[in-house]
Every structure is written in C-alpha cells, then in structure tokens.
Amino acid sequence: MTRYDPRTAEPRQRARWEAAKAFVTPTGETGRPKYYVLEMFPYPSGNIHMGHARNYVMGDVVARHKRAQGFDVLHPMGWDAFGMPAENAAMERGVHPGDWTWSNIAAMRDQLKLLGLSLDWSREFATCDPAYYGKQQAWFIELLKRGLVYRKEGVVNWDPVDNTVLANEQVIDGRGWRSGAEVEKKKLTQWFLRITDYADDLVEGLASLDRWPEKVRLMQANWIGRSTGARVTWPLKGDVPSGFESVEVFTTRPDTLYGASFVGLAPDHPLSAAIAQRSSEAAAFIAECKKGGASQAEIDQAEKIGFDTGLTAIHPLDPTRTVPVWIANFILSEYGTGAIFACPAHDQRDLDFARKYDLPVIPVVRPDGAGEDFAVADEAYVGPGRIFNSADLDGLDVEAAKKAAVARIEAAGLGEGATVYRLRDWGVSRQRYWGCPIPIIHCEACGPVPVPADQLPVELPKDVTFDVPGNPLDRHPTWKHVKCPSCGADARRETDTLDTFVDSSWYFARFTDPTADAPIDKAAANRWLPVDQYIGGVEHAILHLLYARFITRALSDAGLMEVKEPFAGLFTQGMVVHETYKAADGKWVEPTDVEIVADGDRRTATRRSTGETLTIGDIEKMSKSKKNVVAPEEILEAYGVDAGRLFVLSDSPPERDVQWTTGGVEGASRFVQRVWTEFDGFDPAKTGDARLDEALRRETHKAIKAVSEGVEGFRFNAAIAKLYAFVAVIRAHAEAGGEARREALSALARLIAPFTPHLAEECWARLGQDGMVLDAPWPDYDPALVTDDELTLPIQINGKRRGEVVMPRGAPEDQVREAALANPAVQAYLVSVSQSVRKVIVVPDRIINLVAG
C-alpha cells in the first residue's frame, strides 16, 4: 500500500500531457462536433489568485468533460495586456510598461500551467502584441469606412488621476471605475464607435440568449434603456431668444398631453444657456443646479428646484392653450431632448415640482370606476384607465390614446413617434501610452486619414518616458511626425490610444486562428464560433459583454465574420472569499499567521507570531488590503493541485461565492488519498459473490448518472458530493469481485478526471488501462441498472411519516394500498390515536398517504 504523493504524480502527468501535445486543438475535418470553452482572459497583474484559479478550473472541467463526450474542444488562453497598471508601474518604478507586462505574463503563464488546465497554449497571444493590435487597427479602419467610427467634440468624463477620458460605462457614482477619483467634465475631440446604431438589435438579441443568466440580460436591457414615445414640438411665445422659436420635448406619455402644466428645460439645455446670457437671475439659478454632486446620496437628497423663464409655450394640440416654460434641476440634458412637458397628475416628479411652485395639476387619466371629479393629491396616478379632460382623446384607454395623440401631432407637423435610448455612443479615445494606437493621421488639408493597410501595424514606440504626467506619445520627439498618406504634406499621427475594452471585444474570434492574415479567418471562425460556454465574473455583465456583442455585430456586418452573438452560453461564477482577522491595533493579519481554536461552537483566533488575540472579521473577497489572501502556490505545495481544484468547486454552487478554509482543502486532500487507496488495493483476480457484485454494479451506474447530470447542469458541488459518496460505496464493497470492482473503478477514474485530472491519470494507469484517461470516453450508464427493483415506500398518515413498506417496483396500486393498511406501525399508530383511515392516496413507486380522522 503506497501513499499518493501529488508532488511527484502531478508533475509526471503534466509532462505526459505536454509530451503528447494533448491539448492542441484538432484542426481539419475530424467529423466530430465542436465545442468552444472560454474563460474571460486575465489582465497580467503578475499573480494568479484564487479567483482566477476557480474560474479556469470551472472552464477546465467543462473542457475535459466535453472532450470525453467526443467533442473537438477549443480551450485557449491569452492576456488582456494593455492598460493603466503597466503605466503606473512605469511611473513608480521606472520600468517600461512593455517589459513589466511581458514579465508578468511569463510569471503567470508558469503559475497557470501548474493548475493542469487543458489549455491549447499554441494559440496564446497578448493584446499588446503588434501582431494582435495591428489586426485590430485594420478592422478599426474598416469600421471607419463604414461610418461606424466618427470624431466629435463633446463633453467627456475626465479622470484627473488616470489623466484620461472614461466611457459612461466606466463612471460609477460619479467616480472613475479604476482610480476612484471624482470625474470632471471636459471638452475634447474624441473618437466614437456608433454602438447606438445597434441599440435595437442589442436589445432584441437578448431574447435569443437562453443560456445566459436572466440577471445579465436584464442588466443589459436596462443599460440600453430603450423607451418609446414621441418627440413633440412646442412653439414658444414671449421674448424668445433668436433661434429658439420652439422647443422639442421627448415623452413616453403623449396620451397625457392635455394634462400639461409646464414645459421644463435641463439647466444645460441650449435654450437655458441663451436665457442665462441675458438674465443674471437665470445664470445664477443654473450655477446653483450644477453645484450638486453626482453621487447617489446627493441625488437622493437634492430638492427639486426650478426657475420660471417668463416664456410660454403653445400647446401642440390646442393652440389656444399656453403653459409656462421653466428650467428645472431634475431634467437631464443627456436624455431624450433635454426638455420635457410636465403632466403633474400622472408623474410623481412633475407633481412634486408642481406642488412646490403652485402649478396646475390637471388629471386626464382616471382609473376604472372613478368619476368626473377624479383628482390626485400627493401621489401621481400612473396606472391604466380612461382618458378625460382631453378633447377628442376622451374615452380612449391609455394605449389607444398614445397612438391617437401621436397621429395628431404628426398630422399637425409638430413631432413624431420616437424611440430613445439611455445608451450613448462609445467614446474610445484614451490619452494613454499603453494601448492600441488609433491608426489615423491628421492632415491640415485632408483631415483625418486612415493609415494605409501596408503601413499597419502602427506600432508603439519603445523609447518613451514617464517622468512627467500626460501622454508620452504626445511628447515623443519623432513618432507623431509623419507625412499625409493622401497628399504627402507634413501631418500628425493620432496620439490617443484605444480603450482596452476594444481589445477584449474580439479576442475570442482571433483565438479561432491567431495567425491569420485577416483579423479573423472566416473559415476558422465559422468552425468555432459562437463560444459555446463563456465563463467569468458578473462584474463584466455590462461593459465587456455589451461591447463584445456590439463589435461582433459590427464586424459581421463589415463582412469580417458571420456570427451575430459571440457567446451562446454564459456562466457568471462567484468569488473566492475568506475570513478576515484584525489585531487590536486595527491592522489586518494574514491567515498564515493565524491560529484558530474551536471550543464547541465558539472559535477564537490568535496570532502565531505574537500570541495576541485577534478579532475574527467578516468573510470578504480576497484582497491585499484586507490581507485575507491565500496564494494558490502555497496550496499546491501543501496539498497538490487536484485537492485545490476539488475544493474550490466542492463547497458552494459555482455561481455563488466560495469560502476558502484550510479544513475544506484538507478534506479534499483526504478524498484524493481515499480514491488512490481503492485503486492501489485493486486485485483483478479477486472473487466475489453475485449479490455483492450486482449491488456494486447498480451503485456504479447510479453514480455515473448523478455525476454526469451534475457536471452538465453546472452543479459541480453536487457532482463532487456524489463522487465522495461513490467512493464510500466502493469502499463498503471491498469484498466484491475483481470484475465488478474494475467496472466501478474504471468509471470512477473517468468521472473524477475533469476535477482531479492528475489523480485520474495515475488511477487509470494503476488499473492497467491503455492510454490516457483524458482520451477515454465519458462513461455511460445502463438505465436498467439505475432503477431498483424493490423500493422502500414511506407511509404517511395525514402528511407525517409513520412507517414504510418494501414493494416491488411498479406494484399495482391496490396491492400497495393493502400492504400499507396492513403495516404494523400504521396499525399501532391508528389505534393509539383512535382514528380510522378515510382515504388512501398512492403515488406509484413514491409514497403512500393515508388520510385518517
């Protein structure tokens, strides 16, 4: 009997896989179906952490399982390698961002390889590789030609710490998503991608993504924020600034037009600005509005305030009516037209405003059953009902009135039905060095000219300095000075680089043939896309996943590939969390320095190095700041990769967070030993008895069924629990014959292979099987063996279990009923409560319930 030693076995098996080039993706006509498994590729920060490990292990389980099921599997890995941290390192430590990034990649690649993942490393690339970003520049120019890229001066979100522009998606609570700095507004000329052209399609497409979490689809739909209604023009009266003879509003409630009591303008609406030019009062009011912060709390508390401009607007459906024009702080210039008409009776914000400034509240929708005198007090009525007080719209329901009102507005030439979106075009210019250069040359005479194809890639210059803030490309002595490709005159290279989210918006397509001349090889893309199973953190639910869906559509429309949705299946996994420990001085203490002593249900923590008592804090995401990090390498050293892989999947459902505990990984390690013990003690010549052999066979087939269902349903924790139980069963059948035990162990080796691949190979070899378990087919179960011939049926009386009866499977109902009624435990109970049976419910092969009284 030998002890299993992962420290020798695991490297031995990895060397075997490597020597056999086992994970190189099959190419050419194999006749097998394809399966593309992808985990969101990592940013090369320098270290693989537990969260990465769990993510990649999940993908690996899927990849290995699909391979065993006979699929050709594509399972690649690469690096999302551009971005700010490399430049920060350059500024702090004087290293070049490229050197820093590439050495991180080398370190992380080595760490990843220790995890025994079935990755095709021959397809590896980093987005900072000119061979990759040059192709990105090529399709960028393609999209430019198709009008999907444009340049515009606009107000941008400026991150004063990172010294760059941020997309709307990258501003969270008014702060930069990376730096946390309060975002400033700044006017800049920027490159934009026309994602709004695809707004409708991106919403519609969500419906087809039936293997995405509902939550992510909802988040995307909300982000795009489509709403349908109408644009309505209100002619203005009074002392109107020139050029503003009317104002256009957007509304989703054209049915309530007759309930209008004022027209409202955003403080930064052009008309507001024009009014401010001649009225210092208005200017002061607008300044007041801008004071408020953008944070949640500030918006919650912000009071609705307004300023009466003195202008009036003529009602578009009734020229005899006019309403006042106000500037109000709660109107957003970025949404719709930046102007509204207010119907206080049927909109809470409008109502609050109207009450405050004593404006009329005119109800025009009344719920069924309400009379002519229907009125609202402090709560706007937003429900369904019939229109009244509204001329010829009277009597219509809300939906019909919307249509009728739009038709009338259109007939009057004062507007039309319209759909607006919350989604804005994607600003992709970043004033940074470490990114993909935007392949454009600016010429005085010709304007912005794309870099000709034969001059791609536009490579980043290596000789740059980071000693002063700002973009090093901008101050590089020679790089930006070029000739205009069109007229030959002196011209200037674009020095902005692309948002790194562009890099990750198409890498999954490049993986299908990373050496292709074209950005995407169509045949390879058609073979492999869409990604069948994409796995990553839910934090990418909007940004990355929305951008990738957009770019996929744009590139397909440009003829570069032929899929619409990049990710057919999406799984968002939970994080790895750990307890935190705090010393009396408030400093966090790392787990390796903590000794936990349990006394019954109470646990106390002591610091090993000093002996002081620690406070056990919350269970939180592993982070350097809380020092609650457990490095994968340490675990692999102590328990082996397989135990670590098993544990990160065994303790919680994959979509939920898993709490890292030493005890847990020790348990997994014990399981690894128990598995080995069964194989190591295997004696093929052993004779057993027929009943025991049969029992083991049944258990084997039941285990195959349960584990297969667990793996397929992404219930890895449940699958692993079944494996634990199966090993206990095998052990309990130690006296079964060699043949039955071989069947059980052969199945076990293949069932554990996705989770603990090294151990599985060792076991497979110990069984004397040829080749690698990696290539062995996934075991099938015999349906006849997973159902028992005899069943123990519980007998309930009034819903409480009072006894049980053993019956043959499929026993006729009256026979079951007889047996249940004759059951001694049942009889005894009925006597003790002096009740008799009134009714018998038999659920075949399940349960019997006696209704007694």
Place this chain on the structure above:
RNA sequence: GCGAGCGUGGCGAAACUGGUAGACGCAAGGGACUUAAAAUCCCUCGGCCUUUGGUCAUGCGGGUUCGACCCCCGCCGCUCGCACCA
C-alpha cells in the same frame, strides 16, 4: 424608489417535476490503533421530551393541497444591479 436574487443545523450546503428535510464536506464530541503524536479507521452530531418512540423545526404570518423548503398572498431581513431616464 425601481428591478433581480437569496433566507434550511455551529458552518459551507443537498433535496429531481409538490412526495421520507439536512445528502456530501467542515467544525465539534466520543472511541480504536500508538510509548506518544501525526496519519488512518469506527461511532455520535437540528431542538426538546418520558428516546426501538414522540414532538417541534426550512426568516415571520396566512392560504392552496391528501401532502409545501418548493405554489399563492402579506410582512421582515440580506445581497447585487440601476437610479431625478420624462
């Protein structure tokens, strides 16, 4: 405020489609082996009671059903996302 999800032992969690609640693991307690420890193995492990049994128990209160962790109604709590979106 709007939307989504969740709430089960000391802890992580199981429970297929409404059919024996707590599988599996951790922690804990007891025992075997050992000079001792580690490792390993065996037993106990939701609460209470008169313990071969009874009774209560899946956040709380109702309901539907022969039967509810599961379905319905109303609360409470937690987590996530969005947020003055017209």
